[in-house]
Amino acid sequence: MGRKTADRRYAVWLSDPSFAAAEIARGIGYGAVVLDIEHGAFDLADLERFIPFARALGMEVLAKVLGPERGPIQQALDFGADAVVVPHVENAAHAKAVTAFAKFPPLGDRSFAGGRTTGYGGFTDEWVREQDTRTRCLPMIEDAGAIEEIAEILALDTVDGVFVGPSDLSLRRERGAYARTDGDFADLARIAEAAAAAGKPWVLPAWSQAEKEFAARHGADQLALIMQHGALAAGFAAPFEQMAAIDAEVRP
Amino acid sequence: MGRKTADRRYAVWLSDPSFAAAEIARGIGYGAVVLDIEHGAFDLADLERFIPFARALGMEVLAKVLGPERGPIQQALDFGADAVVVPHVENAAHAKAVTAFAKFPPLGDRSFAGGRTTGYGGFTDEWVREQDTRTRCLPMIEDAGAIEEIAEILALDTVDGVFVGPSDLSLRRERGAYARTDGDFADLARIAEAAAAAGKPWVLPAWSQAEKEFAARHGADQLALIMQHGALAAGFAAPFEQMAAIDAEVRP
Amino acid sequence: MGRKTADRRYAVWLSDPSFAAAEIARGIGYGAVVLDIEHGAFDLADLERFIPFARALGMEVLAKVLGPERGPIQQALDFGADAVVVPHVENAAHAKAVTAFAKFPPLGDRSFAGGRTTGYGGFTDEWVREQDTRTRCLPMIEDAGAIEEIAEILALDTVDGVFVGPSDLSLRRERGAYARTDGDFADLARIAEAAAAAGKPWVLPAWSQAEKEFAARHGADQLALIMQHGALAAGFAAPFEQMAAIDAEVRP
């Protein structure tokens, strides 16, 4: 483990704080994890342990927080996340309000805590600048209002890039369940172009070959390539089919 | 265990995710559990395990969530709850806003997650319809504004029924601590009638004989018959009194 | 809570580290808890918290440990238990070997740890004496060999009394499943007499009226009156039957 270089562009999408999952991903060469705190099972004490562990392995931690609220954003940053991914940002005004929780005054409205991020000591103005610069705030583009105002969102100085939520975007743009249609890719292209214009990164969960190629061609900064549970399902299915074939032949 | 048929009308009210409590209730014949996430001690990782367990035992899971907010409502449904019970709904407009988190667009504004509910895979329009139909959203009637606008609340297409909170309702209707007065039963009757008129179910915590009879007569769809801790207290008290009587006689 | 005096003679039998269960028991007047670590679900971090909590409520903690081994005995004492109950003691020689883990040298072979029991500091010879005196070691009488050699067991200076295991004793004395037969009570009488002769206490789980009366008449020092899960089952069953009767009448 750890022999391979970690590529920060490639992330796994985790639904629970499995230390083994992080180690396995790191061993393969993944250099980032997306924590789906919104839909997964990450309690506070788990996050407090998992985030510094993944970072100590040399991986970036993108924390997709519980909601567009102060508490979850602050906690992920307090526990040491490299980036907070903020779901359900409705529009530019909403983005301005909620991304403020990721940056300290006067830039934003994050609350100070003397803990992991300060080396368990006090703080200085220089530390404030360093934190605001080093950690990233990535609002999600998954609401209809957010994609309409994406330029304004990207222009905010509390915003360091955007993270796409294709499934919710499809539902909210009246295309129904996400089926990787032309309409979906048109939205992705719009987001990629807005990010390029703003000179800020964009990030995509890209389960399929088509999404992966699109992301490569359109310069996505980071990609989640696979979900933890999807990977497990694929890994469990193959030997089952292998054995079923053997038994069909040997002991039908 | 499991020999008795489970009666989905009868629920126990749980304050913590005790697997034994679910098994014991199921063994007696209870067919539903109400999880008091609002006031109890249910962390996310516990909910993620308890909800599918209770369902695998053949019980309906009614998750009384932390508050009338997106995060807690979504999580309970993501983890597989049959119904979300939404506390502190203030009035019809508030109900419209917050019950939307329990249904997918275009009906509501629930966020999609590929996990337990999709069999750990992707989704289709049909799955969306099935989820929106099969899972129930039950706003609580425990605020003064909510009972005043109960008809409008029940008319919402994101609302599948109502769940009564008699203690808070008594406090907020200026009757003080809940004492099962005529005023309380008048409120219950009003709720039962509104539900009947709307053709939607209503659910009641019914600790006393009087409440149980009222619920039976007024066609409550489901009832919580006993609280976990109240049951334990009753079960601990009886042998204590038995022994105290013996000792009073044998070794006074 | 806490208004009633706690009676140390009466214990509840716990299968998991529920803080509410301890508080409820204490509120009723119970002054002791038996932790069934052998068959229940008590992890180390749970024990480390539950034991001092029950003691802070004013209850004695009798820890029925995982087995007749050094590790489990030491841990329960390190975490602050008042007594260790040692299951599956086979005979006097075995009792001598394993109860030694509950007392420091030169009396026994317990290992020293500077933690809760020392106020998180160092120790003195006086502290050693105080610990060895204050904490109790109660081997269980549940094996055929143990009841045969009960006098020798009670004579050991590492033994402070005995704790009866009627179910296992019945199985191992070839009476099959425990059915509160004359043979069972004869064994109980033999134990009570041996304890009286040795001037040391004996403790009994006493679920039935007959066992409770026997214990009172034969001077048991402490009794477990009810199991946590049995209490819950009784508490859940009563309102179910009440409601079933109502429904049978009101909506048959």
Place this chain on the structure above:
Amino acid sequence: MGRKTADRRYAVWLSDPSFAAAEIARGIGYGAVVLDIEHGAFDLADLERFIPFARALGMEVLAKVLGPERGPIQQALDFGADAVVVPHVENAAHAKAVTAFAKFPPLGDRSFAGGRTTGYGGFTDEWVREQDTRTRCLPMIEDAGAIEEIAEILALDTVDGVFVGPSDLSLRRERGAYARTDGDFADLARIAEAAAAAGKPWVLPAWSQAEKEFAARHGADQLALIMQHGALAAGFAAPFEQMAAIDAEVRP
């Protein structure tokens, strides 16, 4: 432990629910704990156990909750906290809205739960009054708007005192990182005077000698004297330096 009298004026500031930390603090003479739920790692099941434990040791529990919202405020009180400390109160109107969650109707809008606080039973009007009186609600003064309207905040009948957040106050009052400047002490004096004028207590985290002296002179009701992790760092550093000096001499 417990031999020393507990002084409720002196608190330790905890970032995780360590039972040993509470016992150690109590052994030294501390009579209160501040739980930094906002920035620390306190899950619900941990809070449910830690709060009654600290209280059973004879310490006051001041729960600095996750945010100025109904859920976290109610839970801390449901689990038995003596006081809720409410962060990020923006101004008097905001204070009025959010401190209401700490008091029952008609005074406020807290929701009733039959659990620990009721002895696991029902409730009465008298119990409501007792709860509202005995438990304290302390909004934090750490936002610029809050210090501007401190008199109005202290005048609210749902407010029992204030709790100062000097680090955030410095950032939000445009003094940058907290450096214990004259401006900082001027703010502290303003808060102390407003509290004195209102006849309500004020509480301060006071890490430095200067802050401790200020608090003593200005009659702070309670003080957090040290953070758990800061204490650990000091305790780890001293022997390291001692040994480094020895090794520099003995085996350079």
Place this chain on the structure above:
Amino acid sequence: MGRKTADRRYAVWLSDPSFAAAEIARGIGYGAVVLDIEHGAFDLADLERFIPFARALGMEVLAKVLGPERGPIQQALDFGADAVVVPHVENAAHAKAVTAFAKFPPLGDRSFAGGRTTGYGGFTDEWVREQDTRTRCLPMIEDAGAIEEIAEILALDTVDGVFVGPSDLSLRRERGAYARTDGDFADLARIAEAAAAAGKPWVLPAWSQAEKEFAARHGADQLALIMQHGALAAGFAAPFEQMAAIDAEVRP
């Protein structure tokens, strides 16, 4: 999920108590889980929840316990396991001693606990017989002495079959790290023949095609087809390679 019939012959090998892993495996058609309690991370409270959950999903639970000792064997059975797999059985005499902990007297020496297995009530002689018959005890054949005395081991009436540990067997039979050599398969054949001769089942972890075919041809009763972490590794590696290929072409 659950639509497919569960095939009890096929098991996944789990290293932690992931509920999602159980559901995913069940969805694919697996009908059994092997819990590697010996080398994995299964605490008691986790086991107490995971075992009944997997069973409620319709899967058999084979608990490979911590060691050949009373405590771990009893706990797995108390929590409801279908089978205990006992590692590091050294020879027939050792097998006789330790498999006794899996059966009640007079057959063996298991200790009784009134909990999940009794429906949280008491017990009868009939229940004892049913437990002893329904639950299986499978000593592992992974020590040199055990394979030498396999016939005697299989002849014990406390033994219901055997479970092979090929890696340890290779090390202990002086073949070094397990490399699926002829010597390894000769041992497997010897075990399969002994089991057939005894009329008792044998179980094999079968990661490779060769082992799977061998098991099918030699009538293994159950097979663990894949390890949880191996499945995850395979599932994580495929998209990584896919993306690396895309990036090599698109943005080299």
Place this chain on the structure above:
Amino acid sequence: MGRKTADRRYAVWLSDPSFAAAEIARGIGYGAVVLDIEHGAFDLADLERFIPFARALGMEVLAKVLGPERGPIQQALDFGADAVVVPHVENAAHAKAVTAFAKFPPLGDRSFAGGRTTGYGGFTDEWVREQDTRTRCLPMIEDAGAIEEIAEILALDTVDGVFVGPSDLSLRRERGAYARTDGDFADLARIAEAAAAAGKPWVLPAWSQAEKEFAARHGADQLALIMQHGALAAGFAAPFEQMAAIDAEVRP
């Protein structure tokens, strides 16, 4: 954090798996942790996370296991510990038997597990040699029999050094509670000399100045300089005394 070089000679002694404690220690310059699994509160899932975390911070992990048994020794090594410290080794024969669990056949009798240590894959003969060489097995010298036979113990090829337990050694050598007497230091000298003669390292918990100097002069390989709870107590006590002095002057 991490700016300072970690010095592997200096360790903190931990009683619970606090991630913050590890980070704080590492920030000061400590390069090792001793986990007191024997007397502390380390559950399996905690160990599985804490061990790789401390190692990822660049610290050596010395796991003082639950007892001189196969299970606890194997688990610590499976989870990635650098060294296992084996308590209560009675003499050379006992040492030979139990240290075997730390080395694979043919050297010893450790059981193989494909997990963290193999990068979650299979294994080779080379890996076996590497594991047996890289991980260390340190029996404790704390029993009277062990110090008598220390040369024989150190001569075992399954033993990589020794770890002193001064408190138990004092009790078992009939010197009563450990008081850092001449007899104690004579024992330490005897151990240091035996280790030097064998060319193997020795490790000491060294709380006092005298023990630290002794260790430096006698070439101890590693030292535990402070206990986690002792550090916390010192860190809590100082500000309490500071404040008490202020209050004695300011508001007596």
